Amino acid sequence: xxxxxxxxxxxxxxxxxxxxxxxxxxxxxxxxxxxxxxxxxxxxxxxxxxxxxxxxxxxxxxxxxxxxxxxxxxxxxxxxxxxxxxxxxxxxxxxxxxxxxxxxxxxxxxxxxxxxxxxxxxxxxxxxxxxxxxxxxxxxxxxxxxxxxxxxxxxxxxxxxxxxxxxxxxxxxxxxxxxxxxxxxxxxxxxxxxxxxxxxxxxxxxxxxxxxxxxxxxxxxxxxxxxxxxxxxxxxxxxxxxxxxxxxxxxxxxxxxxxxxxxxxxxxxxxxxxxxxxxxxxxxxxxxxxxxxxxxxxxxxxxxxxxxxxxxxxxxxxxxxxxxxxxxxxxxxxxxxxxxxxxxxxxxxxxxxxxxxxxxxxxxxxxxxxxxxxxxxxxxxxxxxxxxxxxxxxxxxxxx
Numbered sequence: 041x042x043x044x045x046x047x048x049x050x051x052x053x054x055x056x057x058x059x060x061x062x063x064x065x066x067x068x069x070x071x072x073x074x075x076x077x078x079x080x081x082x083x084x085x086x087x088x089x090x091x092x093x094x095x096x097x098x099x100x101x102x103x104x105x106x107x108x109x110x111x112x113x114x115x116x117x118x119x120x121x122x123x124x125x126x127x128x129x130x131x132x133x134x135x136x137x138x139x140x141x142x143x144x145x146x147x148x149x150x151x152x153x154x155x156x157x158x159x160x161x162x163x164x165x166x167x168x169x170x171x172x173x174x175x176x177x178x179x180x181x182x183x184x185x186x187x188x189x190x191x192x193x194x195x196x197x198x199x200x201x202x203x204x205x206x207x208x209x210x211x212x213x214x215x216x217x218x219x220x221x222x223x224x225x226x227x228x229x230x231x232x233x234x235x236x237x238x239x240x241x242x243x244x245x246x247x248x249x250x251x252x253x254x255x256x257x258x259x260x261x262x263x264x265x266x267x268x269x270x271x272x273x274x275x276x277x278x279x280x281x282x283x284x285x286x287x288x289x290x291x292x293x294x295x296x297x298x299x300x301x302x303x304x305x306x307x308x309x310x311x312x313x314x315x316x317x318x319x320x321x322x323x324x325x326x327x328x329x330x331x332x333x334x335x336x337x338x339x340x341x342x343x344x345x346x347x348x349x350x351x352x353x354x355x356x357x358x359x360x361x362x363x364x365x366x367x368x369x370x371x372x373x374x375x376x377x378x379x380x381x382x383x384x385x386x387x388x389x390x391x392x393x394x395x396x397x398x399x400x401x402x403x404x405x406x407x408x409x410x411x412x413x414x415x416x417x418x419x420x421x422x423x424x425x426x427x428x429x430x431x432x433x434x435x436x437x438x439x440x
Contacts, residue, residue: 123327
């Protein structure tokens with residue numbers, strides 16, 4: 041979607057800048073959301089709900105803003121939030137964490153990931169990542185001077201192969217970065233595949249950074265199993281969570297990194313030089329919210345699953361082949377199985393320009409050898425938005 045003239049301008053403008061960042065084109069989210077605004081399109085591309093969640097949590101934040109201190113909180117996070125995170129994971133995932141020595145509060149999960157990369161990687165280290173991957177992973181790894189090593193996953197099941205994973209390790213491997221539930225594929229990994237990952241990490245003595253921001257957005261009775269809870273992983277896993285995903289408040293940017301004390305201390309040191317701290321009123325509100333029980337989470341999951349099913353049924357009625365969505369906010373279309381003779385990039389660009397609907401080509405989540413026949417849609421929207429999106433995707437289908 042970036043022509044040669046645009047690429048040349050980017051190259052010229054970036055002279056003298058950090059080469060990792062200079063080489064980064066605009067993200068696919070920026071590209072598609074910009075096109076959606078320009079074309080007046082419905083945006084089912086970028087992954088955020090179109091309604092704010094957890095009103096009581098928002099009310100708590102507003103009250104705290106006016107009644108409590110707004111000066112610097114402790115860099116690793118307010119003690120009440122660190123303890124609340126530890127208590128939450130003990131209650132829901134049976135993890136025994138010490139809030140004061142094993143939880144670091146960050147300005148969003150993305151910052152937690154960057155702090156982990158800065159703290160745990162040295163130039164020349166290698167990091168195993170799974171494709172398709174969240175687009176921030178590679179710049180983070182490269183900014184730390186490290187080198188990515190790829191394990192390729194493919195539809196329809198996106199399964200982790202023990203053989204493919206083993207082939208990615210070398211003597212320079214220091215970290216494995218794993219996303220579960222996986223964005224963009226919407227798969228939730230169960231114990232069998234998590235054991236493949238855990239046993240490989242133990243065998244090769246590497247740290248696993250597990251991006252688990254979607255841990256509460258899982259459907260159809262599936263449990264979320266934390267990688268940290270598997271044998272041999274307690275002392276070598278960084279578990280990363282996101283209040284924005286837990287409470288459908290993506291703009292709040294409150295995240296947390298949980299790890300054994302030596303690893304958590306290193307991440308806290310990196311965090312101190314990235315953002316130093318996070319808004320205290322939001323931290324207090326998240327601490328309040330983390331005490332919620334399944335009376336909050338079960339209806340939240342049910343509502344998202346209902347939206348998923350509404351979008352899936354509507355698209356299937358229009359002749360689209362829909363891949364299973366086990367978790368996250370996302371539903372995938374298989375263009376080839378739908379009888380559409382176009383790559384995901386071509387389909388998405390024509391869809392937004394000619395049918396008024398923005399989606400994300402999954403090939404954008406690959407660094408090499410991409411799958412080119414799958415499109416990602418976000419279903420965390422109002423019914424009327426989903427219904428209008430179905431109509432416009434049906435129009436897009438008729439273009440091919």
